[in-house]
Amino acid sequence: MSWFKRIKEGITTSTKEKKETPEGLWYKCPSCKKISPTNEHAQNKYVCLNEECHYHEKIGSAEYFEILFDNNEFIELNDNLTAGDPLEFVDTKKYTDRLVDTAKKTNLKDALRTGHGKVEGEDLVIACMDFSFIGGSMGSVVGEKIARACDYCIENRIPLMIISKSGGARMMEAAFSLMQMAKTAAKLSLMSEAKVPYISFLTDPTTGGVTASYAMLGDLNIAEPQALIGFAGPRVVKETIGKDLPKGFQTSEFVLEHGFLDKIINRKELKAKLAQLLRMFKN
Amino acid sequence: MNYLEFEKPIEELQTQLEKIQEAAAKSGMDVSKITSEMEEKIKEARTKIYGNLTPWQRVQVSRHPDRPYTLAYIDYITEGTFMELHGDRTVKDDKAMVGGFGSIDGKTVMFIGQQKGINTKMRQIRNFGMPNPEGYRKALRLMKLAEKFNKPIVTLIDTPGAFPGLEAEERGQGEAIARNLLEMSQLKVPVICIVIGEGASGGALGIGIGDKVLMLENTWYSVISPESCSSILWRNWNNKERAAEALKLTPNDMLGNKLIDGIVPEPIGGAHTNHEETFKIVKDVILKNLAQLEKLDPKKRVAQRIDKFCAMGVVNEEEL
Numbered sequence: 001m002s003w004f005k006r007i008k009e010g011i012t013t014s015t016k017e018k019k020e021t022p023e024g025l026w027y028k029c030p031s032c033k034k035i036s037p038t039n040e041h042a043q044n045k046y047v048c049l050n051e052e053c054h055y056h057e058k059i060g061s062a063e064y065f066e067i068l069f070d071n072n073e074f075i076e077l078n079d080n081l082t083a084g085d086p087l088e089f090v091d092t093k094k095y096t097d098r099l100v101d102t103a104k105k106t107n108l109k110d111a112l113r114t115g116h117g118k119v120e121g122e123d124l125v126i127a128c129m130d131f132s133f134i135g136g137s138m139g140s141v142v143g144e145k146i147a148r149a150c151d152y153c154i155e156n157r158i159p160l161m162i163i164s165k166s167g168g169a170r171m172m173e174a175a176f177s178l179m180q181m182a183k184t185a186a187k188l189s190l191m192s193e194a195k196v197p198y199i200s201f202l203t204d205p206t207t208g209g210v211t212a213s214y215a216m217l218g219d220l221n222i223a224e225p226q227a228l229i230g231f232a233g234p235r236v237v238k239e240t241i242g243k244d245l246p247k248g249f250q251t252s253e254f255v256l257e258h259g260f261l262d263k264i265i266n267r268k269e270l271k272a273k274l275a276q277l278l279r280m281f282k283n
Numbered sequence: 284m285n286y287l288e289f290e291k292p293i294e295e296l297q298t299q300l301e302k303i304q305e306a307a308a309k310s311g312m313d314v315s316k317i318t319s320e321m322e323e324k325i326k327e328a329r330t331k332i333y334g335n336l337t338p339w340q341r342v343q344v345s346r347h348p349d350r351p352y353t354l355a356y357i358d359y360i361t362e363g364t365f366m367e368l369h370g371d372r373t374v375k376d377d378k379a380m381v382g383g384f385g386s387i388d389g390k391t392v393m394f395i396g397q398q399k400g401i402n403t404k405m406r407q408i409r410n411f412g413m414p415n416p417e418g419y420r421k422a423l424r425l426m427k428l429a430e431k432f433n434k435p436i437v438t439l440i441d442t443p444g445a446f447p448g449l450e451a452e453e454r455g456q457g458e459a460i461a462r463n464l465l466e467m468s469q470l471k472v473p474v475i476c477i478v479i480g481e482g483a484s485g486g487a488l489g490i491g492i493g494d495k496v497l498m499l500e501n502t503w504y505s506v507i508s509p510e511s512c513s514s515i516l517w518r519n520w521n522n523k524e525r526a527a528e529a530l531k532l533t534p535n536d537m538l539g540n541k542l543i544d545g546i547v548p549e550p551i552g553g554a555h556t557n558h559e560e561t562f563k564i565v566k567d568v569i570l571k572n573l574a575q576l577e578k579l580d581p582k583k584r585v586a587q588r589i590d591k592f593c594a595m596g597v598v599n600e601e602e603l
Contacts, residue, residue, distance in 0.1 A: 084597035086540060087531050091516040140596030147593055169484075169506045171516065174530045175542050178484060178506040179595040182492055185464035186589045192465070209506070211457030212445075212485040217465055231457035231485070232447030240447050250452060260455045 031055035045267045056224050056267055058204060061113040061128035064163055068126060068271050074117030077125070078148050082109050083141050087174055095172040098134065106132045110141035111166065114149045116158065120275035122282070125153050128163040129210075137170035138210055143180025146214060150187035159197040159278060164215040167233075168208020181213035188217050197281045199274070202229050202252070202261070220262045220277065223252035230255075285348045289332060289340055293552070296325045329552035336501070338536075339527040342509055344501040345480050349555035351562070352412075353396035353439045354381060356479065359562035360569065361385030365394065368428075371420035374454060379410040379446070380418030380490075382425040384434070387570060393429035395422045395490055396439030399480070412481075413446035416459035419489045423463050426470060435473040435573055438490040441480030443508065445489065460489040467492035468589050473576035475569060477547065478502045478534075479554075494588050495572045498534040499565075500549040504542075505532035542595055 027041040028034070032053035040049060041057075045067055048055040066072045082099070089095040103109060111133040116125045127149050129136045146162065153160045169177040191198050200218030202211075204227035211231050215221075223229060230237075230250040238245055248254050252264050265273050286294040300321040307314040336344065344350070357365050365385035369376040382395035397414060400406030414422075422438075429436050445456055467474065467490075476493035482504030498504055509527040513520050531537070534546040547568050550557040576584060 080601040080603055082599045082601065084599050086597040087529065089529055091529070140598050143596050144598050171507060171512060173597075174507075175505045175532065175537060176540065176596055178488060179542055179592060181461075181485060181488060182464055182468070182592040183595055185461060186468035186492070186592045189465045189469045190589065193469070209485055212460040212489075213464060214461070216455070216458040216461040230452050231445065231460070232452065236447045237449055237452060241449050245449070249449070258453050258455065260458050 027057075029053060029055050045270075047267050054225060054266065056204065056226065058131055058165070060130045060132060061108075061115075061163075064128045065113075065115055065117070065126065067267070068119055068124075068274065069115065069117035070119065070121065074115035074126075077114040077116060077152060078145050079109065079113065081141050081144060083139055083173070085172075086140075086176055087172070089172040089174070091172070098172070102133055106130065108133045110145075111136045111138065111170075112142040112145050114145050116152070119271060119278060122275055122278040123156075123158045124161060124274075124278060125149050125158050126161045126163065129165045131165045131167075131205075134170060134172075136166035136210075137168065137177070138166055138180050139170035139173040139177045140180060142170075143177075143183045146184045147187045150184075150191050153196050153198075154191060154194045157194075157196060159199065159281060160191065161199040161201055161274070162214055162218075163201045163203060164206040164210050165203045166206060166208070166210040168210055178209065181209050184214045185217060188214060192219075197278075199277070201270075203227050205229070207231065207233055216260065218262075221260060222263045222265055223255065223261050224267055225252055225264050227252045229261075287340070287343050287347065289336075289343075293325060293328050293332065296321060296328060300325065326551065329556070333501075333552055337524070337527070338503070338530075338533050339509065339524040341501050341533050342481075342503050342527055344553050344555075345503050347553065347555045350480060351554060351558045352401065353398045353441055353479065355558065356439055356562055356565060357381075357385055357394045357396070359559070360387055360566045361392075361394070368425060369421070371417040371424055373420060374417045377410075377415050377418030377421055378408050379412055379414040379442075380422055382422060384429075387566065390573075391434050392569075392573075393425055393434050393436045394439070395425055395436065396479075397442040397486075397490070399441060410446060412442045413444055413486065414442065414489075415446050415448070415451045416454040416456050419445075419456075419459035419463050422490050423459075423466055426467065426474075430470050430472050433472060435577070436470065436475070436493075437569055438474070438476045438493065440476060440478045440482050440487045440491055440504075442483055442486045443481050444483040445486030460485045463489045464492055468592065469585060471581040471585065473573060473579075473584065474588070475572050475576070477565065477568070478504050478543075479565075481508075483508050492588070492592065494576050494584055495545065496543045497545045497547050497568065497572075498537060498543055499547045499554060499561075500534060501553050502534060503527075503532040504534075504537055505530045544591075 027038045029048040034050045036049045046057040112129045114127045199220045202223040206229045367383040381398045397412045399412035400409035474493035476491045476496045478498040509523040512526040513522040537543045550560040554561040
């Protein structure tokens with residue numbers, strides 16, 4: 001029975017010698033629960049390392065620019081634009097305070113950044129939404145940056161890709177934000193007239209006014225796997241029909257099956273396939 | 284006649300007047316003097332109440348059960364010449380969206396609009412004025428038809444929103460609205476859009492890209508209804524009045540923010556008190572604006588339309 005008995009008393013490692021595990025060393029996939037080292041997960045373009053899972057972690061503009069632009073080199077366009085507060089909107093807190101707090105927390109100026117760089121040597125302007133900025137909501141800044149990106153693309157004859165990730169319109173800008181749908185669609189009609197390619201890339205989630213404007217208007221509509229894509233949110237649809245939603249409702253795969261997407265592309269293959277498409281448009 | 288909560292003083296006067304008239308009819312007394320006095324009082328009460336509507340009260344008027352709906356306007360304006368055209372040529376005919384040719388003073392115009400039902404059965408058939416994707420695609424098909432034969436387009440907007448149903452999602456509600464926004468901004472014929480009731484979000488905007496976007500006096504237009512706004516921002520429906528204020532959804536606010544081009548006055552006491560008068564006003568407004576828009580070269584008209592929408596929004600631009 002002696003091996004049950006502790007011979008040495010107490011914990012003998014002194015506090016000085018204790019090793020702390022550094023924060024954020026491990027990533028746990030919310031879908032398959034597999035644990036993988038953070039750096040490997042990042043190298044895998046933030047896609048779960050489990051081959052059968054392929055869960056695409058939500059990432060922001062910084063990560064997409066790094067994944068897509070050669071050597072992460074790009075010129076950022078119109079990064080001097082920030083939101084106004086035309087309606088002096090106050091809900092549970094003032095909109096101006098919300099903007100300041102969010103900017104501080106996220107180090108972003110609004111929910112979309114635009115950059116001009118090269119993808120395997122091909123020129124491309126990418127407008128990428130950041131979900132971390134008030135749910136990626138579309139307000140005047142998002143609309144204006146897209147409008148200006150369209151002008152830039154038409155002038156320089158460079159294709160445009162918009163990466164959507166948004167809950168929809170920004171309520172704190174009410175009708176101003178509604179009209180950004182009209183504004184972006186109108187600008188895209190000019191892109192279309194000028195025959196400059198526009199690729200819409202839909203990621204998790206893309207809903208509301210973003211789906212009902214630029215996200216669905218690509219010459220090509222492409223999505224990441226398993227993304228939530230829809231006009232009305234699933235909760236609203238469920239309340240409307242008073243039943244549980246079918247499995248896989250409003251996923252990329254569902255939207256492709258119903259004919260509204262050209263392709264679903266895994267993030268790991270995105271850069272190569274995108275470059276291939278850009279060359280196909282060009283040659 | 285139905286009365287809203289804040290219309291109670293009008294209702295009381297109206298009931299009094301009816302009682303007097305009833306009594307007079309029985310006794311044969313001459314009540315013309317008192318009747319005209321009462322009528323004057325009712326008019327005064329209406330002017331007073333409707334001169335000071337809160338945003339939430341205006342939202343309620345826009346949904347007034349006696350308010351006229353799209354087809355009533357079209358029938359009057361086209362003097363019975365309206366030829367309704369059906370179907371999106373793909374899935375089906377959406378009864379929440381109506382459209383067709385009609386003539387105004389001998390001129391052919393394409394009319395399109397959301398249609399609410401006039402009774403319980405019709406409300407169901409019309410899906411409460413909430414179109415499915417087929418509705419937006421029918422609207423676009425008719426607009427393209429009008430463009431082909433060089434006929435101007437008038438859209439009448441009155442919807443609590445695009446329908447958020449399961450099939451609507453399957454058939455691409457988002458794509459249908461988005462397509463309309465893009466195509467409408469390039470239409471070569473004049474387009475006039477008039478909000479005649481509720482202008483709720485993308486469902487309204489889906490037929491709302493015009494050279495002239497106008498709102499009737501007692502209507503609202505915004506990104507979301509006050510009720511839904513309240514439920515999202517405050518997690519309950521009790522703040523709908525506050526939400527209505529905050530959203531700045533009234534015609535005056537919308538015009539002040541340069542998000543619409545004009546306001547169409549209603550008869551004193553609202554469109555529901557005098558349908559015919561309302562229709563006449565709307566008809567005149569359509570004729571006046573069409574005459575103006577038709578003078579422009581189509582290319583210039585399209586460019587102006589696009590520039591107008593592209594100028595919407597407020598951003599701060601830091602010096603570089």
